[in-house]
Amino acid sequence: MFHTRPLVVEKSAIEPCSACAARPYSVCSAIDDKDLSRLAALAQIITPAAGRSFIEEGDPAEHFFNITGGTAKLFKLLPDGRRQITGFAGVGHFLGLAVSTTYAFGAEAIEPMRVCRFSRPRLRSLLEDFPALERRLLEVASNELVMAQEQMLLLGRKTARERVASFLIARADGQTPRPAYCTHVSRPSAVWLPMTRSDIADYLGLTIETVSRTFTRLRSERLIETPSPSEVVIRDHAGLERLATGME
């Protein structure tokens, strides 16, 4: 495992928010250029290595986080070690909204990350001054809620094949925002999977073995190809989508 040592690397003033590549995707886009310096003054940048935890479920919630690079898995645990990954958070993702005083989930980097960190009380005062930021956060939270409901449908009612198909479709749609006019076109598209089979299993409520077997079966049915374990090519997007939505 990984040792616990301080993660703070730099004050963001060194690399101000104005040059932040993640800004257009993140909640920070709600802040005007002229006010960015105030935001920058509040932020610390941490760069967790792959495999490194940076939020522990149950710890006092002292910070908000804004991901500007890499990907994390968010998860909840049962006392005996069973794990449910509730989501993967990439660039632009905002973490730590909960009103509670402790974190409701843990977070661990699955790729080297770059994360902006804000102390909660300070961000609260910022929220008072920038209603637009609050509006943006509400938007984000609403979207997450919709995705959470979709995931509940998956976990409660879909078969293993449907779960894996849904996962791949969601990944494909999320990472390649393709123009509307070719939405239905069934052409191969590559999907990158930075997480392990174990992570996918814990996200889909399955076991490693079932995930692996399902990939194998989808491959034998010519729905996908797997050039490498972390790379999937969707050969029949429409077919996979029908499968994902339980239409066959």
Next chain:
Amino acid sequence: MFHTRPLVVEKSAIEPCSACAARPYSVCSAIDDKDLSRLAALAQIITPAAGRSFIEEGDPAEHFFNITGGTAKLFKLLPDGRRQITGFAGVGHFLGLAVSTTYAFGAEAIEPMRVCRFSRPRLRSLLEDFPALERRLLEVASNELVMAQEQMLLLGRKTARERVASFLIARADGQTPRPAYCTHVSRPSAVWLPMTRSDIADYLGLTIETVSRTFTRLRSERLIETPSPSEVVIRDHAGLERLATGME
């Protein structure tokens, strides 16, 4: 089933928000007395009968809803009829947050209801004038998100017994906010279940039969009593809680 006829019954001006019993529990508590008349002017009250749908998944999202009486089930469907209930919404609950232009879920009354309805564009303008309302909504959404994550853990990783136990504990804790000093006390507490076994099954990702059998088993283990199908008495709260959290 039920016919589709208009549900609107009265303008809320007839029974103004100031007298609303649900106000302290709902987002409306963020609005001052002096501004309530403006809120009241925007609201329509509908009273769906038990079994009546009042939100259809996929329909254009024209309204926000605020529940002031009764209980609804919220659900998502697969094309072949499989159903996942994503939550039960009672007094004070706010529905329709999604930024999308269509509803992401359906809603149906399980008891006779009383619901305040606001048109979306109008409420948007209201939000601009009352930042406190926006803050309150963000709070609500954050809480829902935490609960959704908890439910994902349940659906993805808990056994049937653990799911039913979790459900009962959540119901017991939610409906009877008991003083802190008797939190751990193992004394019987009654839980009212307005929903059918089928609803419980669809909420927990199980079948009716499994839910029924699990109740029977918990009863034979003296953890609960079931005076009637819609009434459960928790005899061993601590034991049920251990079971719910996977500790045995």
Next chain:
DNA sequence: GCGCGGCGTTGACGCAAATCAAGGGTCCGG
């Protein structure tokens, strides 16, 4: 180069929950 630990795949087997089936209770309309 070699041993080792983590990851992914595959096969054999077992089990928890789904499915299939039957019966009893309650409510309601005719």
Next chain:
DNA sequence: CCGGACCCTTGATTTGCGTCAACGCCGCGC
């Protein structure tokens, strides 16, 4: 008072996925 539509419960049987086990691959430290 009776028939039918729901509910809920219980039993018998099936099955999808989990569990257990073995093995190959790859990267890494020594």
